[in-house]
Amino acid sequence: MKENSAIRILALDDEPLMLKLLSRMLANLGFTSVATCDNGYAALEKIGHADGAPDLILLDLNMPEMDGVEFVRHLVERQYAGSLILVSGENERMLQSTVKLVHAHKIPVLGHLHKPATPEGLNTLLVKWSPPLPNKLRAAKKTYSADEVRTAIANGELINYYQPKVAVATGQVVGVEVLVRWRHLVDGLVFPDQFISVAEAHGLIDDLTRAVLGSALAQASIWQAIGLSLRVAVNVSMDNLASLDFADYVTKQTADAGVPPQQIVLEVTESQLMRDLRAPLEILTRLHLKRFRLSIDDFGTGHSSLAQLRDIPFDELKIDQSFVHGAWNNGTTRAMFDASLGLAKQLDMEIVAEGVEDRDDWEFLRSTGCDIAQGYFIAKPMPAADLQGWIKNWEERVRKELPAGTNEPT
């Protein structure tokens, strides 16, 4: 981390008293390079100067001339590369929607401070912050061409990672989700957000899914052979569900691998609006009849929603991580979580919470009726070879620090 004195901070607020207060709090935390402005125009002028762009702006949302939301738009136009903290007397939900808006503009938000801001509140946001080094600023994520992705699939450069899913009540490992990675010869391990959408847009997703499913089934039959009973969940893109032979393909591959369909979960997300639902409906209904487990992924976001839940015979509902992590501490998130959980219960579905990142999330889940948990607190996705070792450690951990049965859900 840079020395605090080398970090440039700008406080923008129309109340002079607030500016004084923030400056003092920052100085006490060792941040001495702090500028203040009482309106957006002056601030933009400061930022425009070659030596003026701050690493961090403390931004008041409610200002008479240019409000905070408008100011953010100007920051985007000026390709502001620093971070933001939002300060406001508005209610929590209003602050949160503004945080979302700023995130959508790809400006990092350290968080928000509710007025009157306290030194503790400010400190909490700042200790988590590591100011970006100048050369790392806006290091755009590399995207790959369709040809590169095609070649990677053909050359077997895609490998499967597996992330455990555990029963909330007992800690028992019930299955894994398959998450694809690209072992790139030059760039190292490349994550799916850098190539799945390319595959979808260029008609390569069928080949990709077939490759992923093929290795997942081979792995599933190895685990089965050594007596490890794990459900294996594969992500299926809606684009896979456009060609009617998908159901037959999956059925045949699974049978050939000697894996019971009950052990295979198909996690479906709808990332774009499907105009014609006939093919996906037919495919998923047939797979359901053949006893594959269907899971609605990222529930509550995008188009993974009520209409799908009504029309498709899902067995499992995955509550999106944005409604799980931190739900214990946030009334709005908690309400979404509870509503999704209640809905799934009423429909007699199994419920998976993803994004269980820390102990607070885990303890929270244990106080709800949620069935299954998945997330970094339990394990990160890992190569198949690491799984058995991890299971040993996890079982030890469950015995020692997460005694099952002491906190059974009510």
Ligand code: C2E
């Ligand atoms: P997803 O299906 O929602 O998968 C969960 C993602 O959340 C994974 O990211 C996983 O590594 C990450 N994750 C797990 N636990 C936590 C946690 O506690 N906190 C946080 N913040 N994240 C967590 P990953 O592996 O980068 O995959 C991203 C997305 O790419 C997946 O989201 C899925 O939509 C897609 N994807 C991955 N593999 C495949 C595939 O084989 N086929 C298709 N069509 N899509 C895939």
Ligand code: CA
């Ligand atoms: Ca998934």
Ligand code: CA
């Ligand atoms: Ca998800």
